[in-house]
Amino acid sequence: MLKIRDLHLAYGAVEVLRGIDLDVERGETVALLGPSGSGKTTLLRVLMGFEQGSGIVELRGKRLDGVPPHRRGIGLVFQNYALFPHLDVRGNVLFGPRSLGWDASRCEERLGEMLELVGLTGYERRRIGELSGGQQQRVALARALATEPDLLLLDEPLSNLDPELRERTRQQLADALRAVETTCLLVTHEQDEAFELGDRVAVLSAGRLEQVDVPERLYRTPATAFVASFIGRSSVLDAWPTERRGGELRVRPLRADAEASWPVLAPTERSGSPIEVVGPPGGEAPLRMWVRPEDWDVEVRGGERRHDAAADGSGGEQWLSGTVADVRFAGALSYLEIVVEEARIEVALLQGRVDPDALQRGCAVRLRPRSGALPVVFPDRGPSG
Amino acid sequence: MTAGVASSRRFGAVGASSGAALVAALLAWLVGYPLLITLLAAVQVDGSFSLSAVSEFGRRADEWMALWRSIWTSIASVVLAAAVGVPLAFLFERADFPGRRLLGALVALPVALPPLVGVIAFLFLYGESGFVARLLQAMGFGVRWRLQGAGAILLVHAYSMYVYFYLFTRAALARIDGAYHEAATALGCTPIRRLARVTLPLLRPALAGAALLTFMTALASFSAPYIFGGGFRVMTTQIVASKLNGDLALAHVETIALAALALAALVAMRWVDTAAPGGATGLRGAVLRRRRPSAAWRWLLAVVCTAAAGVLMLPHLTLLLLSFVPPDTWTTQALPPVLDLGNYTILFAEPERLRPLVNSLWMAGVATALAVALGLLAARFSLRAGGRLGRLLEGLVALPWAIPGTVFAIALAATFSVSRPWLGRFLWIGTPWILPLAYLVRSLPVTGRAALAGLRQLDPSLEEAAAALGAPPRRRLTAVVVPLLRPALVAGAALAFLTAAGDFVTSIVLYTYSTRPISIEVLSSLRLQQIGLAATYGVLLMALSAAVFLVWGRRDAV
Ligand SMILES: Nc1ncnc2c1ncn2[C@@H]1O[C@H](COP(=O)(O)OP(=O)(O)OP(=O)(O)O)[C@@H](O)[C@H]1O
Ligand SMILES: [Mg+2]
Numbered sequence: 016m017l018k019i020r021d022l023h024l025a026y027g028a029v030e031v032l033r034g035i036d037l038d039v040e041r042g043e044t045v046a047l048l049g050p051s052g053s054g055k056t057t058l059l060r061v062l063m064g065f066e067q068g069s070g071i072v073e074l075r076g077k078r079l080d081g082v083p084p085h086r087r088g089i090g091l092v093f094q095n096y097a098l099f100p101h102l103d104v105r106g107n108v109l110f111g112p113r114s115l116g117w118d119a120s121r122c123e124e125r126l127g128e129m130l131e132l133v134g135l136t137g138y139e140r141r142r143i144g145e146l147s148g149g150q151q152q153r154v155a156l157a158r159a160l161a162t163e164p165d166l167l168l169l170d171e172p173l174s175n176l177d178p179e180l181r182e183r184t185r186q187q188l189a190d191a192l193r194a195v196e197t198t199c200l201l202v203t204h205e206q207d208e209a210f211e212l213g214d215r216v217a218v219l220s221a222g223r224l225e226q227v228d229v230p231e232r233l234y235r236t237p238a239t240a241f242v243a244s245f246i247g248r249s250s251v252l253d254a255w256p257t258e259r260r261g262g263e264l265r266v267r268p269l270r271a272d273a274e275a276s277w278p279v280l281a282p283t284e285r286s287g288s289p290i291e292v293v294g295p296p297g298g299e300a301p302l303r304m305w306v307r308p309e310d311w312d313v314e315v316r317g318g319e320r321r322h323d324a325a326a327d328g329s330g331g332e333q334w335l336s337g338t339v340a341d342v343r344f345a346g347a348l349s350y351l352e353i354v355v356e357e358a359r360i361e362v363a364l365l366q367g368r369v370d371p372d373a374l375q376r377g378c379a380v381r382l383r384p385r386s387g388a389l390p391v392v393f394p395d396r397g398p399s400g
Numbered sequence: 401m402t403a404g405v406a407s408s409r410r411f412g413a414v415g416a417s418s419g420a421a422l423v424a425a426l427l428a429w430l431v432g433y434p435l436l437i438t439l440l441a442a443v444q445v446d447g448s449f450s451l452s453a454v455s456e457f458g459r460r461a462d463e464w465m466a467l468w469r470s471i472w473t474s475i476a477s478v479v480l481a482a483a484v485g486v487p488l489a490f491l492f493e494r495a496d497f498p499g500r501r502l503l504g505a506l507v508a509l510p511v512a513l514p515p516l517v518g519v520i521a522f523l524f525l526y527g528e529s530g531f532v533a534r535l536l537q538a539m540g541f542g543v544r545w546r547l548q549g550a551g552a553i554l555l556v557h558a559y560s561m562y563v564y565f566y567l568f569t570r571a572a573l574a575r576i577d578g579a580y581h582e583a584a585t586a587l588g589c590t591p592i593r594r595l596a597r598v599t600l601p602l603l604r605p606a607l608a609g610a611a612l613l614t615f616m617t618a619l620a621s622f623s624a625p626y627i628f629g630g631g632f633r634v635m636t637t638q639i640v641a642s643k644l645n646g647d648l649a650l651a652h653v654e655t656i657a658l659a660a661l662a663l664a665a666l667v668a669m670r671w672v673d674t675a676a677p678g679g680a681t682g683l684r685g686a687v688l689r690r691r692r693p694s695a696a697w698r699w700l701l702a703v704v705c706t707a708a709a710g711v712l713m714l715p716h717l718t719l720l721l722l723s724f725v726p727p728d729t730w731t732t733q734a735l736p737p738v739l740d741l742g743n744y745t746i747l748f749a750e751p752e753r754l755r756p757l758v759n760s761l762w763m764a765g766v767a768t769a770l771a772v773a774l775g776l777l778a779a780r781f782s783l784r785a786g787g788r789l790g791r792l793l794e795g796l797v798a799l800p801w802a803i804p805g806t807v808f809a810i811a812l813a814a815t816f817s818v819s820r821p822w823l824g825r826f827l828w829i830g831t832p833w834i835l836p837l838a839y840l841v842r843s844l845p846v847t848g849r850a851a852l853a854g855l856r857q858l859d860p861s862l863e864e865a866a867a868a869l870g871a872p873p874r875r876r877l878t879a880v881v882v883p884l885l886r887p888a889l890v891a892g893a894a895l896a897f898l899t900a901a902g903d904f905v906t907s908i909v910l911y912t913y914s915t916r917p918i919s920i921e922v923l924s925s926l927r928l929q930q931i932g933l934a935a936t937y938g939v940l941l942m943a944l945s946a947a948v949f950l951v952w953g954r955r956d957a958v
Binding site: 063064065083084085086088089090091093095097098099100101110111114115158159161162 | 859861862864865866867868869870871872873875879880883884
């Protein structure tokens with residue numbers, strides 16, 4: 016449905032979009048997720064025709080170059096809604112159909128459908144100023160959908176709402192989008208929103224798409240260090256590669272001469288040069304390793320088991336020793352902060368997995384990645400990965 | 401992978417520069433070209449280059465005298481207007497007394513009155529056979545005076561221009577943060593020191609703005625010097641005299657001299673204003689609490705202010721009274737013996753009397769409609785094109801504000817008195833179209849500025865939203881931009897209409913008998929000693945002003 020290839024855009028000397036490739040299938044919702052200033056709004060504006068970039072943009076197989084905004088057949092929900100303050104709800108919703116010259120009976124019918132879709136039947140005559148924030152958001156959605164656009168763009172549609180209302184409106188938005196089966200590109204900087212509303216999520220950073228994938232894979236197998244850091248929470252540890260066995264890479268955590276060596280998921284594409292396995296000595300860590308809080312095994316160390324870990328049968332000391340620095344109770348989970356040497360590691364434990372009396376602040380523990388959960392590693396290239 | 405970096409062109413900027421260039425060309429023809437033609441005419445005799453008119457201008461003492469008088473009367477007008485307006489503003493803004501709101505609004509009324517109306521009202525009140533003179537005579541005082549010369553001009557200027565200082569100062573005082581005062585008081589400032597060290601510096605931008613406006617208005621003033629000047633010629637009256645004497649070349653040199661003077665004054669004022677450290681623009685905060693003096697003081701203040709407002713309203717009340725005095729009934733009595741609606745009946749019953757009214761209304765209407773359309777176009781393209789072209793457009797729209805009306809009248813007369821269509825010159829002098837054209841040029845700054853201010857406040861995403869909904873450019877303009885701009889446009893149009901309907905300064909140069917506007921008819925009624933009729937026309941213009949004030953008030957309420 017929508018195809019974007021090598022899209023670039025600069026404001027003067029500042030490159031805002033730096034080669035975007037993206038496909039959105041018919042009926043699919045792609046959530047565009049990225050930090051503030053990464054170029055999300057700019058990408059929508061280019062698709063809309065408000066800014067001119069270079070590269071290829073195709074909608075239903077037709078190039079959009081030179082097509083003015085009002086002939087693109089793309090709907091847009093603005094972050095601030097941009098509802099017309101001089102028109103009532105009806106005037107706003109019918110603005111599009113009237114612009115396209117629909118006849119009166121078709122307009123009326125569409126108005127009814129749209130207001131029913133967003134649950135605002137009976138609000139036709141309300142002025143925009145007389146609506147709550149959530150109602151305005153729904154009018155904006157109804158207005159954008161009224162012309163049956165081929166593609167609907169939504170720029171942070173929920174960010175103007177307060178948190179409690181956001182939750183509820185998000186559900187309604189998800190239902191409405193599902194009901195109309197429109198192809199959508201939805202901008203957000205909230206992961207929850209992206210995961211709930213997007214069939215796939217595209218992660219944008221500094222004008223580049225880092226990864227486009229279903230939420231589960233973004234979380235489990237991030238393609239870049241940025242995605243690994245940006246999606247979900249992780250503890251990031253220095254790592255030294257020790258051996259490569261088939262597809263499996265093993266790394267030593269924290270220190271080049273650490274006894275433990277853990278299997279990790281090696282980066283595949285994008286990361287450039289293959290990871291070289293180097294010997295124990297060496298100053299800076301060549302790799303960094305991302306471990307999710309729920310991916311740790313933690314045991315309280317009894318006095319007699321301090322140096323004896325052979326019992327787990329993995330053949331060697333795979334555990335790191337640390338001290339509990341903090342325990343936070345958070346309902347279904349408890350979060351532990353464990354200090355291992357210089358590193359601080361966050362661990363999430365399901366309630367009931369560990370005896371709460373045993374895990375206290377100052378308590379000595381040992382930990383390692385849960386078997387089956389492969390941490391990801393990326394070469395250490397500074398904060399941007 | 402080659403990074404084909406595209407520099408972004410914003411929405412609306414596409415095609416804006418060609419549109420902007422087109423509008424700029426139109427404005428340049430309307431606003432700049434006539435000035436250029438005048439400049440060329442000033443250095444030409446019979447079509448070839450000659451400085452004879454310029455050197456004559458340089459030789460003649462009366463030209464330099466007129467130039468000097470224009471300058472010093474304008475400066476004196478600023479001083480006098482400030483002396484009246486600033487204290488009034490402090491009084492009405494800072495003190496609390498009964499009737500403050502109503503009186504405060506009444507005191508601002510003269511701002512919307514056509515200058516000629518104020519001038520004749522003054523004449524009827526304080527003139528040698530005016531109301532005051534008659535009253536004094538009836539009371540047995542044998543004083544006689546002539547309301548003429550510099551003193552009379554300055555009196556009228558101070559009277560009609562104090563409003564600028566009054567309004568600007570009041571607005572600024574209302575904005576100044578009360579905390580400044582409290583801080584200053586806490587630091588042990590005496591009230592006088594506080595005024596000098598805190599309040600006046602914060603008021604500086606407002607005072608500078610009012611001074612500039614007053615100076616430019618006084619420099620361009622024509623009605624007062626024309627009616628009261630007698631032998632005391634300033635540049636505006638000098639130009640019209642030269643023109644009436646048929647000395648066109650000299651009139652053109654004088655016109656250029658006045659235009660140069662106005663522009664120089666504008667630049668000088670801007671320079672003075674920016675050279676000093678900035679003041680309190682944009683300050684916002686707790687409104688200073690009004691002082692609530694003791695009951696006795698409050699009533700005294702109320703009486704004093706009522707008296708002041710009364711004195712300021714007196715000329716217009718006189719005009720109203722005179723409009724009810726039938727012709728030839730008031731001879732030597734102190735008070736008019738007969739009052740009826742005769743003048744109004746005459747005015748509406750006799751087609752030749754009604755004609756100027758109709759003329760003024762249609763010409764002002766056409767000019768206003770065009771000025772609104774052109775001002776909107778210019779403002780829109782100025783914002784869209786941005787950059788140098790945008791600033792040029794803005795400058796062209798604002799130019800007629802800085803240039804005295806007399807200058808434009810002469811320039812239009814020079815430009816449109818020959819038919820050379822390929823040079824953009826048409827024979828429009830003597831046709832009904834020249835006055836609407838002149839009014840249009842003079843109204844552009846008002847409507848253009850209103851449109852510009854409105855567009856700047858308009859959220860650009862609204863137009864983008866319309867585009868996203870499939871609305872082509874014209875529908876975006878008519879269904880979104882214009883409705884949202886309506887309050888600003890209406891306010892601009894009302895002011896433009898009022899100025900055009902009451903115009904005297906350009907009309908006297910450009911009118912023909914069949915298209916004579918109200919102001920010209922007022923003048924001829926005066927000449928024929930038909931005082932009542934002249935007053936009646938004046939009252940009608942006042943009524944128009946009142947209507948405009950209502951529109952403004954409504955806009956503020958929104
Ligand atoms: N008109 C403009 N001129 C110059 N730079 C701009 C312009 N608009 C945006 N930018 C810059 O482009 C970058 C991307 O902006 P954009 O609005 O697309 O970010 P965003 O991802 O939508 O951020 P947010 O989440 O804060 O809305 C920012 O660095 C911004 O400063
Ligand atoms: Mg944004």
